[in-house]
Amino acid sequence: MIRIALVGQPNSGKSTIFNHLVGYRANTSNLPGTTVEYLKSEALIAGKHAEVVDLPGIYSLTSLDQAEAQARNFLLDGQIDAVLNVVDASLLSRSLELTLQLTEMQIPIVVCLNMEDEAKRKGITINPEKLAERLGVPVVTAVASRGVGVKEAAERVMEVAHAKPRVPFSTYSDDVEKVVGELVKELNCALARRIGLVPRLLAIKLLDGDPYFLEQVRKNSFELYQRTEQLKDNLGKIRGSSAEEILSAERHNLAMELFEGVATVGHATVGLRDKLDTLLMHRIFGYVFFAAIMYIFFIVVFRVGSMIETPVMNLFDRSIDMLAQVIPKHGFAFFALKGIIQGMAGAIGIVFPYLVPFLAGLAVLEDVGYLPRAGYLMDVFMHKIGLHGKSVIPFILGYGCSIPAVMATRILDSKRDRFITAALAVMVPCVARTTIIFGLVGYFLGAHWAFLLYVVNILLIAIIGKVLTRLFPQVTPGLILEIPSYKVPSIRVVLAKVWLRVREFIVIAWPLLIGGSLVLSLFEYARWDYYLNLAFRPVTWALGLPLALGVTLIFGVFRKELSLIMLFQALGTTQVATVLSAGQMMTFTLFVMFYIPCVATIAVLAREIGRGKTSLVIGATTMIALVVALLARGIAAMIA
């Protein structure tokens, strides 16, 4: 089957195009041996089946960034038949630098000029025919947000994937080309083939100081490695700068020349979107809006969720009551059915009502382009902890799910920042824990108490962050973050994002939930839950919680939302307020908020920060959870 990769810079509209091509069938996959996630799906293009791969957005193919290096290796692997290079037309000159690097790879390519409307707003008019002629590859135009031109782009890519035309590459200045040529001569073809690159590309990569390929050459022939270094020095001497700077400047010049040859820049129309930032990124009002946006976001999620939770849970409660009248109340069948029904109820009544609006809201904020602005605003506060503004993005994602949050720490440049941010991000209450906060504290004690828990959570994370950055002192590399222009979110993309995660929940977590609920119910039938609870008695005793809650904490390690569902199950009622005091609810929720990340998160953490540090996180979060919950118990006792 033909395999097509979508490659483009972040915010170029790649995902929108992908979504138009494949609809809701996308699956997430990881790049080989990594946690860098990409989407793939089969699509029917011009009557033929093709696999479409959506790689993560990358600025260049020369970066030292892990995600970019992985994406590059994936492209070089030779399993891609053609590339659709999605370009933000309003940022053409910058984007062309990536396009030039892609043509050097000699994979059949089609350039898709996306967001022509945005370019027009900025006063940029591009002549696509001229660009195609200068680059020597097909160029198509599109406004992906409205679905315009997507089909044509896909059809052109299929054409080049079949025809496999030779891809012309641009040549650098004579003095640079001379050095490149010399190195190509030295690199015998066999070596280049073994490494998997055309000799010219390998030569350029080596001169560019790409650590991965330099190492490959060094392993193969130390003599050749020395010769490479020598040629690099020679190139640097010609212009009185380093080889990589020269190549970067060359690429920039080529891109600028191309841009000036194919585009004209007129007057930009200043619209509402441009003025929006003077408010949303304002030094004072920016923070007011940030707080307001977050507040509205959580209130809406809570309102929508609780509106659905009440009637649905009542319905399931009634069905269990009815069941008790039909079959013997103490029999195996009743316990088995009760467990299954409660597992179903947990997902439909508690998880979905909060998960879906939360994911939708987050997808809208992401699509509009607000997240980087939040990163900009929070940079100052992150510096107070010893991190920088980019770390705020994993934190915000953490309110959705700890797994993407931990993965998103890859956008950070330093290893130490990645570790600290990942360790802190797992303490941010994810949707599963949010269902506990809202479903228990919010529902029975009121939204303000739930809000208080969030405030306590943020304060504690700040304190722990401060401690961690003191323990691992290092100057953090500063913030460099693109602030993309605002976009009207596409309903299609938002729905696709929500569906992708919800489907994951249905496939992976829901069976676990029902299974867990069933097992617990059967434990209850066999009266074994008593022993599990006994094992946890030291914890529940110290926190002043009923014995029956011990078992919920075990299940919470598998999936956090199980804690709440199991709580209903363990207490034998959904009317928790009749069995637990307000203080006990707060203590329980605080403990669950911080203790041990869920199994799936632990697996991702281990891959990202290593096993040793993951064990550290598990131990530390348990200690923190105990201390915080004990404090809450003490305060509750004092108030009472």
Next chain:
Amino acid sequence: MTLDQLQLGKRARVIRVHGGRGLRRNLTQMGVHPGDIVYLTQGGAFHGPLVIEVSGSKIALGRGVARKVLIDPL
């Protein structure tokens, strides 16, 4: 003069970027090259990051990064 000293709303030409090759790469791939003209649109509160506009894109830069960008004000 360095970028962090530029007045809000003023333009400048980038002369060069001090610092390691990681920083230089990150800046060039976002479109900040020696010779480019940058425009300072926002200076964050509490000594926070700056926002510059360069060839059509907006980029937030921490003060520490901005201190390493040598400029010639226009």
